[in-house]
Structure formats: structure tokens, C-alpha cells
Amino acid sequence: MTRVIPTTLALALTLAVTAAPAEAETLREALARAYQENPTITGSRAQQRAVDENVPIARSAGRPSLSTNGSATENFVRSGNSFTTPEKLARAQLSLNVPFYSGGAVRNSVRAAETRVEAGQLGLRGTEASLFTEVVAAYNDVIRDEAIVGLNTQNVRVLETNLQASRDRFQVGDLTRTDVAQSEARLSLARAQLQRVQATLIGSRENYVRLVGSAPGLLETPPPLPNLPQSADGAVEVALRDNPNLLAALKQRDATAFDIRVAKAGRLPTLGAGLTGGYVNYLGSLGGDTGLGVGQTGTTLGVGLNVTLPLFQGGRPAAQVRQAQANRALALENVTAAERQVISSSRSAYAVWQSSLQVINSSEQAVAANRLSLEGVRAENSVGNRTILDILNAEQELLNSQVTLVTARRDAYVAGFALLAAMGQAEAQDLGLDAGPLYNPADNYRDVRGRFSDFGDGPAPVPIAPSTANVPPQDAAVTRPLDPLLDSKVDRSPALTTGENAPNR
Structure with a gap:
């Protein structure tokens, strides 16, 4: 939250917005909306504001306190003289207490609270990075699943056309029942597969609504990710230095050292000065002048x-x-756990990213080869050298390679962004979000840390994140353009004259 120099990632996202069509929704817009309205991030900000208040609470123990009390008494049964048990009595007292020494409890409590504020601010950075990683994954999930649904929709259309052609050719005796059965079986499997991927697309779109707060429209292809590391060791080196969750764990560890000092202060003496003023009024119950110099009132x-x-x-x-020592031991172990998590996340994300890049390269070659293969099989079928089953298999192989390609592209992008997040380079200031002024938790802390008024309440809490109850249920409709090669008949043999009364074979 303290870095103010925009990175190349922010520039890349900005250029993506500039180049995107006006009607398309960009990744940067989705991230900005989530940054403003996602309940996870808005709730984390409220939690951090609550942590900020621990500083003035800790300081209040070392500040002067002023109190007053009063009482009015009427004695119905009295014994003794009127000086010890007057008939009526009213008292008022004002006390001022100024603590001077508390064994270091106040000083160390304030330091612990301040350190936890710093830890909370770092943790808020980590929450931002985690949320953005989820949004990037959801955004790419929708793009991937839309492409897969489109490919499977094309496959079903082609197989439906092919089945009808197979039935027509069967009627004139050019094909056998086996050819028709193969076409029917392949179509049934394709329809089942289409239903499955449509359900997956609906789930991805609903997850997008959960994170961003609105339904995904036509999503623009996300921009390339800049500044990715050259090696896993390089990623780990940066992550150990800049990962906000690890830095937050280190601050929490530091705060527990002050907690031990606060606990030890419970065995030390405390010193303070007091000023007390009192007023008493016997309300005329002393029976006038006593003759002893005692009046009806006194101070x-x-x-x-x-x-x-x-x-x-x-x-x-x-x-x-x-107890404080045990909590510090826990904090020390949490630092080690956070460090291990950072190392594991960085290396894993780097491995997935590199692997996905290789899968992309192989899949692109496979798609090109399967396209050529499909064209060749169709051409050979037209001269009788290939069967319908050969065409169906070639088409399925092309479909599978295209699905593998779009999945690998999604995996590479998400892993790359997760790698940047692990390195502490995928937060709001890094992204350059077009969401107005960025939320700075230090502003609230500076505002409340020195307050001492007992009546400086804050505004009444109101929800910030909007409900998604009014967002329509998502469907599996896809409007992206289809692949021309797959959007054509499987069987390109010359049309034959069909005979309604032709004998079956």
C-alpha cells in the first residue's frame, strides 16, 4: 500500500483498455469493479479500521482520567448524634487521576498495537492480491468455457448435419446401418459433452458475478503479463522480499515481543497522582447553627x-x-509457515506457467496439424479412400486439440498472475486501476491514532458491497464467432439422389 510507482503491469492493462472495443469488457474494468465493491475487500478494510482503534485504546491507559459522582441520602432511622447520621445529606465529588508509571505496560501496549496496525496494512495488501488473482482466474475461466462451449456447439451442429446426410445416403444404399449408427453414437456423445461444458460455463459466469458483482458481458482478451521472472529462484527471491503476507507475519511476530513486556509489567509497581474535590450539603438537617462552627455545607x-x-x-x-511467550512461539512458527507458503506458491506458479507455455506451443502445432489432417481426410473420403468414421475421428481430434489450447492459455495466464501476486507485484497500485482514488488504510490510522475525545464516534456503518440478488441467472449462450472449418459438413461427398422407397441395407 505504500508503493506509488506504477509498474509495467499497470501500463499493459491501460493499453488494453485503450485498444479494446467500446462494447467489450476488459480485465482492468473487472478488477476495478471488484476493488470497489467486492465484500471481501470492503470487509477487510473495515477490519483494519477496527485494528487501528487499538492504538488510541492502548494510549488511553496512560492518559489522565476525570470522573465525578454524587449522591443524596435521607436517613429514616438514626442513632447517635446528628453529625454522624444527619437526617439528610447530599454529596458530590470530582476526581482527577494522572498515571505516571505503569512498569512499561502502556508504552509496550502502544508499540504492540502500532506494530499490528502495520501488519494489518500489509495483510490488506495480501487480500487485494488474493482477490485480484481470483478475479483474473474467473475472467479467464469465462473466456475458456465460452470457447469450449462454442467448439462443442459447432461439433454438435456438424454431427447433426452429418447424421442427416448419412441417413439420406443409407436410404439410397450408399451407406450401411453401421455408418448411421456410428454417426448417431458420435452425435449422442457430443450432445452429452455439450451439456456438461454448458453447465461449467454457467458456473464460471456465476463465480464471476460473485467476485465482480455484475454479469460478464463480451470479455476482451486479457493483455500480456509483463515483468515475469526468468527463473523460479528469481521469483522466490523477490517474493521473500516483497510478499505482503510474509511481511505481515513478520510484523505480527514483532508485536508479540511487546506483549511479553506488557505481561511482565503486571509484577511491577504503578505510580500516579490524584486530585480530589468534594462538596457536602446537609440540606438543613443539622437544625440550624450548632454553635460549633459547623455549617450546613462543606467543601x-x-x-x-x-x-x-x-x-x-x-x-x-x-x-x-x-501465555504471551507461547503466543510468540506461535508467531515465530507462523513466519516459517508463511515463508514456506510463499516459496511453494512461487515455485508452483512458475512451474505451471512454464508448463502451460509449452502446452500452448504444442497445442498450436497440434491444432494446425489436425486442421490439415481433417481437410485431407475429407478430400480422401470424397474419392472413396476414407470412411465416415475416419472423418469423425479427425474432427474429434481437432476439437480436443482446440480445447487443450484454450485451456492451456487460461492456465498460463492465471499462473502468471498468481506468480506476480506471490512476488508482491499484483496489488491495486501495481495494476493502475481506473477506480478513482485508491483506498489507503494509513489515512484512517492517521486520523484516529491521536484522538482522545470520549464522544468522537464514527458514522453509522452501512453496507458498501452491493447485493447480486438482482443479477439475472447466467446461461450458456455464446456469441463469439465460430471456427469456419468446424462449422461445415463432415461428409463432403457429392450429393446423391435419395429414394423414399429405396431398400434398407
Whole structure:
């Protein structure tokens, strides 16, 4: 949250917006909407504001306190003289207490709270990166699944046309029942596959709605990711230095050292000064002038020094120290766990990214080869050298290679972005979001850390993230252009004259 220099990733996303068609939704727009309205990030900001308040709460223990109390008493049964049990009595008292020394408890409590504020700010950066990674994955999931649904839709259309042609040719005796059965079986499988991928697309679109808050429109192809590392070791080196979750764990570890000092202060003396003023009024119940110089009213003013030296507290301070030490041991282990997670995430994301790039290269070659193969099989079928089954198999192989290609492109992009997130380079300031002023948690902290008024309440909380109840249910409709090669008949043999009364074979 403290870096202000935009990276190449922000420039790449900006250029993508400039080049995208006006009606298309870009990845940068989706990220900006999620940044503003996703309940995970807005809730994390509220949680951080609550953490900010721990600093003035800790400071309040070392500030002067002022209190007052009053009472009015009427005694119905009295014994003794009127000076000890007057008939009526009203009292008022005003006390000022100024603590001077608390064994370091206040100072260390403030330091612990300030350190946890820094940890929370770093954690908020990590929440941003995690959310953006989810949005990038959801965005690419929709693009991938739309492409897969489109490919399978084309496959079903072609197989439907081919089945009708096979039946026509069967009627004139050019094909056998086996050819027709093969076409029917392949069409049934294609329809089942289409239903499955349509359900997957609907799920991806609903997940997009959950994260972004609106239905996905026509999604523009995301821009290339810049500044990806050259090696896994290079990624890990940057991640260990800049990953916000690891930095937050380190700050939480530092805060526990102050907690131990606070617990140890429970065995030390405390010192404070007090000023007390009092007023008493017997409400005329003394029966007039007593003749002893005692009037119906009186005032007092006293100054004192308060010293508390704990001698025995039943083992409570030692238990608190041991508890704080155990919490520090937990924080130390959490740092190691966070470090391991960062290393694992960086290496895994790098491996998936590299593997997906290789799959993309191989799949592109496979698609090109399968296109050529399909054209060749169709041409050979037209002269009788290939069967319908050969064409169906060639078409299925092309479909499979295209699905593999779009899936690998999705996996490469998501893994690349996850790698940037692990390296601490995929947060709001890195992306250059067009979402107005970015949220800066330090602004709220600077506003509240020095407050001391007992009546400086904040505004009443209101929800920020909108509901998605009014977003229409998503469907599996695809409007992207189809592949011309797949959007054509499987069987390109010359049309034959069909005979309604032709004998079956």
C-alpha cells in the first residue's frame, strides 16, 4: 500500500483498455469493479479500521482520567448524634487521576498495537492480491468455457448435419446401418459433452458475478503479463522480499515481543497522582447553627500520590507471561509457515506457467496439424479412400486439440498472475486501476491514532458491497464467432439422389 510507482503491469492493462472495443469488457474494468465493491475487500478494510482503534485504546491507559459522582441520602432511622447520621445529606465529588508509571505496560501496549496496525496494512495488501488473482482466474475461466462451449456447439451442429446426410445416403444404399449408427453414437456423445461444458460455463459466469458483482458481458482478451521472472529462484527471491503476507507475519511476530513486556509489567509497581474535590450539603438537617462552627455545607480538596506494589496475585502475572511467550512461539512458527507458503506458491506458479507455455506451443502445432489432417481426410473420403468414421475421428481430434489450447492459455495466464501476486507485484497500485482514488488504510490510522475525545464516534456503518440478488441467472449462450472449418459438413461427398422407397441395407 505504500508503493506509488506504477509498474509495467499497470501500463499493459491501460493499453488494453485503450485498444479494446467500446462494447467489450476488459480485465482492468473487472478488477476495478471488484476493488470497489467486492465484500471481501470492503470487509477487510473495515477490519483494519477496527485494528487501528487499538492504538488510541492502548494510549488511553496512560492518559489522565476525570470522573465525578454524587449522591443524596435521607436517613429514616438514626442513632447517635446528628453529625454522624444527619437526617439528610447530599454529596458530590470530582476526581482527577494522572498515571505516571505503569512498569512499561502502556508504552509496550502502544508499540504492540502500532506494530499490528502495520501488519494489518500489509495483510490488506495480501487480500487485494488474493482477490485480484481470483478475479483474473474467473475472467479467464469465462473466456475458456465460452470457447469450449462454442467448439462443442459447432461439433454438435456438424454431427447433426452429418447424421442427416448419412441417413439420406443409407436410404439410397450408399451407406450401411453401421455408418448411421456410428454417426448417431458420435452425435449422442457430443450432445452429452455439450451439456456438461454448458453447465461449467454457467458456473464460471456465476463465480464471476460473485467476485465482480455484475454479469460478464463480451470479455476482451486479457493483455500480456509483463515483468515475469526468468527463473523460479528469481521469483522466490523477490517474493521473500516483497510478499505482503510474509511481511505481515513478520510484523505480527514483532508485536508479540511487546506483549511479553506488557505481561511482565503486571509484577511491577504503578505510580500516579490524584486530585480530589468534594462538596457536602446537609440540606438543613443539622437544625440550624450548632454553635460549633459547623455549617450546613462543606467543601474539600485533596492531592495525593497513589502507589501500588503487587506482592502476591495468585500466579496470574506468571501465567500471563507464559501465555504471551507461547503466543510468540506461535508467531515465530507462523513466519516459517508463511515463508514456506510463499516459496511453494512461487515455485508452483512458475512451474505451471512454464508448463502451460509449452502446452500452448504444442497445442498450436497440434491444432494446425489436425486442421490439415481433417481437410485431407475429407478430400480422401470424397474419392472413396476414407470412411465416415475416419472423418469423425479427425474432427474429434481437432476439437480436443482446440480445447487443450484454450485451456492451456487460461492456465498460463492465471499462473502468471498468481506468480506476480506471490512476488508482491499484483496489488491495486501495481495494476493502475481506473477506480478513482485508491483506498489507503494509513489515512484512517492517521486520523484516529491521536484522538482522545470520549464522544468522537464514527458514522453509522452501512453496507458498501452491493447485493447480486438482482443479477439475472447466467446461461450458456455464446456469441463469439465460430471456427469456419468446424462449422461445415463432415461428409463432403457429392450429393446423391435419395429414394423414399429405396431398400434398407
